[in-house]
Each structure stands twice: as structure tokens, then as C-alpha cells.
Amino acid sequence: MNIVLFPFMVLAAIGFILSLAAHLASLTGIQVPGGEAVWSLHMGIFVVWIPTVLISSRLTKNTNQRDFWKATLGGCPLWMRRALYGIFAYAIVNFLYFMFVASRHEAAGSEIRGFSGHWMVFYGAAFATMYSVRRAPHLLRDRKCSNGHAVPPSAQFCQECGIKLLSPNADA
Known part of the structure; x- marks a missing residue:
């Protein structure tokens, strides 16, 4: 299982780093390198998210729905779980800001700012889920x-x- 998951975990890490870079560039007003290619991060989510959903459904098979993330991230260190929860909270705040402030001012990079927060959540959750299984394979038993x-x-x-x-x- 680890051999199969490793390439997807690497892709999720790369996607997260690129999402973070796009987000930081949009915050500072810097032109995102690669121009329109940044939108390919939308499609990349599906590449890493399909195995993530399959793994998380296996990890949470006998678990209450309210313990979904606890079971899914059971093999992750505490700092990684907290970072993912923080990124999720930030993505919500960022999206609300985008919807109510940035979209009205039509600032350069505001669309990328709006989407990149979500990209960070999806890529980060995919990475953390796969990391959890690599670190604690017994969770799949x-x-x-x-x-x-x-x-x-x-x-x-x-x-x-x-x-x-x-x-x-x-x-x-």
C-alpha cells in the first residue's frame, strides 16, 4: 500500500506548495508564475482526491461520522492535524473575504486568492490522509x-x- 500511496502523497505535497505559493502571490499582488497554468491545480485535486476518498472511507468504516477526521488523521502528529484544521478555518475566512470584499474591488489576483485557499485545504487533507496511513498502516486493518x-x-x-x-x- 505504501508504494502505491507514495506518488499520490508527493503530488499532494507539490499541489499544496504550489497552492500556497499562488495564494501568497495573490496576497502580495505578484504575478503568479506560469500565468493561466495555475488553474490546472483545479484538476490536480481530482488526481489526489480520489485515492484520498477511498482511503478515508476505509479508515472510517466503523467510526461515527463525528469522529471522521480523528480516525482519518489518526497516524498524523498533533501539529499536522492542528495545521490542517487551521488551514481549513483560514480557507473559510479567506473565502468570505473574497466573496464580500475582494470580488467587489476586482483586485488583481483576487480570483486566485479565492480559489487557492480551497486548493490548500484539498491538497493538505490529501497529504495528511496519506501520511497518516504511511505512518500508521495498522489503521487500515x-x-x-x-x-x-x-x-x-x-x-x-x-x-x-x-x-x-x-x-x-x-x-x-
Whole structure:
């Protein structure tokens, strides 16, 4: 699995870096290098997002919907999870600013500013999801309690019978 994921993870990292560069250029009024080619970042999201969705659906198979990101990013360090949540919050603020302020003034690069915040979220989430699996491949394994009930990867107790579970690494 790691061999298959690695190229997509690299593409997600490159997409994130290019999105960040486009965003910073739009904030400072610098012409984005590559001109109209920056819009190809739209399509690149699909390249990395399809495997991301497949992986995250596997990671969250037995998980409550409210724990989606906790399960998906279970293999990520705390700083990476917090950075992704921060980027997500920033993208919302950036989009609201774009909708209500920048679009009315039609500033140079305002469209790129509006979209690049979203690009950063999608590429960042794709990278973090794949990084999580590379760092903690046990998260993809099906877990069961000793009574045979399916349990989420991060659970400490079975949701059906309440039995204490072994650590995720020991459940193989």
C-alpha cells in the first residue's frame, strides 16, 4: 500500500506548495508564475482526491461520522492535524473575504486568492490522509473485539459489548 500511496502523497505535497505559493502571490499582488497554468491545480485535486476518498472511507468504516477526521488523521502528529484544521478555518475566512470584499474591488489576483485557499485545504487533507496511513498502516486493518464485534481503529472499548480492547498495533 505504501508504494502505491507514495506518488499520490508527493503530488499532494507539490499541489499544496504550489497552492500556497499562488495564494501568497495573490496576497502580495505578484504575478503568479506560469500565468493561466495555475488553474490546472483545479484538476490536480481530482488526481489526489480520489485515492484520498477511498482511503478515508476505509479508515472510517466503523467510526461515527463525528469522529471522521480523528480516525482519518489518526497516524498524523498533533501539529499536522492542528495545521490542517487551521488551514481549513483560514480557507473559510479567506473565502468570505473574497466573496464580500475582494470580488467587489476586482483586485488583481483576487480570483486566485479565492480559489487557492480551497486548493490548500484539498491538497493538505490529501497529504495528511496519506501520511497518516504511511505512518500508521495498522489503521487500515479491520479490528474486532475478542467477541468478534467490528470496532473503529482508535477505539479503546467495544461499542457493543464494552470489553477493553488491545492497542491497535496488537490487534493483528
